[in-house]
Amino acid sequence: MMHNVSHVKLFFLSGLSETMNYRVVLFSLTLLCYCFIVLVNVALIVTIILDKTMHEPMYILLCTFCMNGLYGTTGFYPKILWDLLSPVHVISYSGCLVQALVMYSYACSDLYILAVMAYDRYVAICRPLEYHSIMSKQRLSLLVCFSWLTPFCIIGTNIILTSRLKLCSPYIDRLFCVNWVIVKLACFPADTIVNSIVAYITIIIYVFHGFFIFWSYVYVIKTCVNSLENRAKFMQTCVPHLTSLLIFLVTILFDVMNMRFGSNNLPQTLQHFVAIEFLIIPPIVNPLIYGFKLTKIRNRILGGITFKN
Template structure:
């Protein structure tokens, strides 16, 4: 154990295959990041400025978009710097911070989706008590609890990772993530606690998934026999379900990439690794912006007024 040297920085070796296309990839990545920021900020500002949207569903949507900006900010600035540099290095503390941001972003997304599912369940299955159950204060409390819980769970995992002695500074990925750092540990016996906490974390967020499924099962059952509820479902629940499907598909692709993607070309592995930071943050504001009439009309009015000026 005394022969183990302390790792002070990591090499992000996943970017080595893209050196020959650095300028093109930098331009494409910058364009993608700017678009993600634009669509999310437009939606957030629209909801904040329009007081008629200060309702539970829109507050949750605003939080959802803010979390998307939080997650992408933990990735894009660093990858843009790496694309302009011939050395792709990140400090030890910087890697832990990035892993904290990435994991808390994913956990928060699922937690917010769970609260959204509960909101739609109450709105459609128990409409008479909706405003008493889903008051602004309770929604804000649920949002704060979801975000703080996700951050605390991520922080616990990172603190446990920070005690490990690492034998390699090479991360075969474009960014730092919990499980990759744990795999660099010199002694598997040291990772037992990390693995236990990781399994507990997985169980917690699997329960979130089961809760979301349970909520929408009841919503669909309620909507089957009511034309009014079917219309409400198509208007407000379809965007939520679309976001949930996008989130689950990108997560499953990443899981399969980790488990079975070792034989794939490095470029394909990189694309799958970053899709969680491209597709959901980009698609969610577009899905809600096009589907929710109030948001769509408010954005169109704003664009029209801007053009007339």
């Protein structure tokens, strides 16, 4: 199988070529953005871990959600900060595949966790008497594990299929490595048929995640219509989930539309912002939404973290 091994050892990322005149400003803003992402997500994670009253499914899933945000952004920000200080923007072949794995698995894990959150709210509001038996510690642990392992395995399969391709160009016109861009560099398009099939299967799997979320909230809304107590619970706990879902879908949709149908006539800066907004907006906005909307978290953060025996 050695003849299928790529001769490309380094990829050249040309996404920053037109913005290097502003490298100091961009570096400062990017570093500030990354530090803020780490700060707000770590603050929420630590708050939930230290407060035993928050060791409930809803808060544990939220903690998982923020951890995943840190995982995804760590796959992007350190590399882009290094590139902003470097005159040459390169990444090794293996490093590029790893970065693509992190970016895609992060996005898929986000959708998986949002689906589990929707299921949790469905059980809490529509089947409250069965909530603790359905969302047991064992089941919650399995759901959290699958939220990371399943996307990692699915995207890992895509990356392994990509790694078998022989590539004829080392140039990637992006700020970071993307699997479908690497596939487009293949010397023989016929070799990418399997990649395309697996990619479409992956898309279908996560489209079903979206349908599941929609189905869950349809039942939740139907249950809440005739109950004042359930309406209050919906506004308190479901609105942040729906807001996070909307932000996720909009940012991912913009990125997908830009990748598939983007015009080269658009300014490069705008193209790159659309490509990385899912690494900027959700990791910042999600912890802020939950931090301000969920009373228990807001009171704990504003009052300072205290240990309870």
